[in-house]
Amino acid sequence: MPTLLALLVGFAGVGYRLALLFADVPPTNSDEATMGLAALHIARGDDFPIWFYGQAYMGTLEAYLAAPLVALAGPSVLVLRLPTLALYASFLLLSWRLTRRLGGDRWYALLVVAVLALGSDRVVKNQLIAGGGYPELNPAGAALALLTVGLCLTGAGARLPRWAAWGLICGVLLWVDPLILPYVLTLGALLVARRWRELAGRAGVVLTGALLLGAAPMLVDSIGHGRNPATAVLAAGGTGAPSDWADRLHGALVLGPSLATGFCSPGRCATWQLWWAVAFPVLLVLAALTAWHTLRRVGGGPGSAERVSAGVRLALLGGAAGVIAAYAVSNAAGQTPIESSRYLSCLAVALPALFWPLRQAARTLAAHRLTAQRQFAEVAASGEGGYRHPPEVESIKATGGRPAGRMARMAGIGALTVVAGVLGTGVAATVDVVRTAPDVHAEADRHRSLVDTLGALGVRNVRGGYWTCNRLTYATGENVVCAVVDDDLSPGFDRLPAYRREVAADPDAAWVAPVGSPLAARLDERVGAESGALDVVTVAGWRIYLPRR
Template sequence: MTAGVREQPRGAGRPRPRPGSRLGLVGWLTGLTVLAGVGYRLWLLGHATPPTNSDEATMGLAALHIARGEGFPVWFYGQQYMGTLEAYLAAPVFALFGPSLFGLRLPTLALYVLFLLLTWRLTLRLTGDRWFALLVVALLALGADRVVKNQLIAGGGYPEMNAAGVALALLAVDLAAGRPGWRLARWAVWGFLAGLLLWVDPLALPYVVATGAVLVGFRHRELRGRAGALLGAAAVLGAAPLLGHSLLTGRNPLHAVLAAGGADATASWADRLHGGLLLGPPLGMGFCGAGSCATWQLWWAYALPVLLVVAAGTAWRALRHPSDADAGPRLDGSAGSGNSGGSAGSAGLAPRLAAAMRLALVLAAAATLAAYTLSSSSGLTPVESSRYLSTLLISVPALLWPAWTLARRGGGSTAARFAGWPVARLAAVVVLAATLVTAAYATGQAARTAPATRAAEARHAELVATLRHLGVRHVRAGYWTCNRLTFASGEKVVCAVVDDTLRPGFDRYAAYRREVERAAAPAWVAPTGSPLAARLDERLGAGPADLDLVTLDGWRIYLPRG
């Protein structure tokens, strides 16, 4: 018998893994959900869905000019606001593979992937609950008509705003928590993204201000030193295109933004409230079909204000009266246990910081909704203008967290106080389930439009091929035809805009009009059944000044004689 030796369990000398470091079931489910969301959008892109338009083609033409070194636009062609970041992102793709709709949308797909992954990470940092993070990822993996349009169409601003907004929140959490390593770099990136968003689209300004307020509240001393100077310099660098153009031209882009938001138009308060509070949230956040909401889908318009109030109230309470039981996440780099799916708390700064960021996200959402409702756009064009609410998706983790903590059994002391309220718990479960079911139904509605959109794109490709075959180089057409035709042909066909009375229309790129006006005999193109086609049909005849007609499926080409 050997004395002084004790048998040790196998693996006793090895370091224990950090809680939540193993992938586990929830990790696999999250990964599969991310792949499903990306795969769904790839499938849409393969079907040329969502349908493109002349505005997206305008961004494609800017990318083509950048790729060729022919121009480096600061603003979307034809206006003095909305930066052309998407064109600069697509330019390398065009330089390598040539211009195409798929190539134009590849960077927007990458921005969506970044948004999804950063939101998952932010949710873990704020709540420490992997199962809740899975719920958030599942909701954002779905994509109704308005949501996938905002995420995939390279029409300016929307695809990049959400990714950058979540990145600002995540960087602010790391910086405010005092997370070591690369701190100056993090300050610089935060400042650069904030400045970049001001150039791209000021719609994200509420999230810049809200996350910046968290930084000031928790790191105001650090901001007085090198960190603040670096952040300011980086912000100037990010906004350099905006600032440089304003200094050179003396124009204020804010005036153009206000005009685009309907500052020069009027809408009744009844229309604004209806469009801003009733139609806007369900359409803009992905609970409705293409261009319309069924009555039952409008339930989100009533739920959102309640969620905003509850989320703000619980975050404020946790900020003012933090406790270990309510702490939620650990902001030292770990994110709670992946086995239980619950929260792992830490004392001191962490619970207050998590609550502060949740409150910031809720207030940013409320400010976005209020600004949209006050604008005339919400009353004049409520369906199309619902895209202005795209940034509300950034706040989803903060909005749904109180419902999640109430719906699950157990948890911290705050949840336990409500555990005896079966009706409230049932209501929370119903809200979470209805959110997923409604978004999934709207996603199905969007997916069912893909075959028709693909067929329409094929008809447009036939139009381009026919014009090339006929040797047509210059055409006149309506606004929603012109730049799309020019981009699809790689500028082999150049188009000038006319209105339905054949008078000159709004050309976003003036060089095209000058070239068409120099042409000897431009052709005309119009969609079948359009007012422009009806007007051009009047010029069909046997005279030398009349037009010859070439008909295609969905299109009419009018060729001058001689």
């Protein structure tokens, strides 16, 4: 029964996200379009970029995954996101399998899948937007944890392929996005502690070779151009003046867990949705203590299933703590806590370990109740035929056959309350996404009208803001090329400098700006009847400025 329910819940989670994609949710942006342009260039054979255009970090794995679909169906947001939807589906499957391998029963695995099937605004953005570095992290992290369990339990002869897979995934992750690095370090430390003798032999060679293969794009580029991706990653942790530590801690410890786990409404966290900021660290500590106690208590060899489960759970919890710590020391946590909470997206990898205390408390409560019912039945049966019970039996009958301790009952009820809170808050945040879908779809329709109008006007080159340009260029399959300008009309940040050169060479290049934007207000000053002024065409929330000839 729980397996079937988990399958249905998983299909519901995937179906919900597929429906969002057809409704143009979550909203796309120019960063996602930049990955789309990379996929377009790969599909055409024009370019094979290693890094996200305009920077020396964040690998373009998503572009390579989408390139075959772009080649078949042409450029669109939907074809760009179908691979990320597949990555999400694989994450559900891997999380179910990981939970079971850790010793969780099917009902507990169902809980994990149910939580992951929900989708708040921040969660579906992390999972579906092909903007680089997020959709692939969670399935890769779950796969590493699952491989770690296998490497700790299986015989030596069956481990070499797992060592190769572990190294390959780590290498690819180092190229794509180092946000998952805390999990790599904690799971790797567990493997070193368990299999250090094996790693000194062939396994170490296989692991190293596979890791180098996975990281080959990064290594080749770094050696060839003398670039250090780590420097670029550190620089991306926030710009400008350093954030106040109070702001960083508020962003990382109060807003971060609630946003990343999927408990907040689009663009904001209501006060009642922040209860998870208290529950999360409590669960993290309790889960770590439970795993540590199991490691100290359980007998048998280091390869026993229960000890391996405890070790992997402890590694996952350590990885989650490391992710939060790394985020807390970054400027991004204080400067842009709502949007930057995407850096905590891989906290979901640790959910099978994080919820473990809830499982233990609920199981203890259920076991006590079952035992009490059996004892009461035995006592009641023994009372037939005028049999007089001793005082301790009379006590059991008087209490209704509930010998469970008060602490166990309180812990069990508390666990069920937290589970209800997790599911209830997640459902509320998911409903909020559905409510905003019509507005997001309407905005996407307005952008499609802009594309159609530019085509009808025969416009080939335009200038616009950063969040306009690459989105427009990708949507038109580079039939319209856009150069970025700031609100004061000065040149902006072009991730593909060739676009600026092409636009600069066109004397008839137009301008595009959203209605009511600062850029539109500045361009409106140049609209008039005099020679050299601009003519304006307004279409569905956009203004197109055409040079008068």
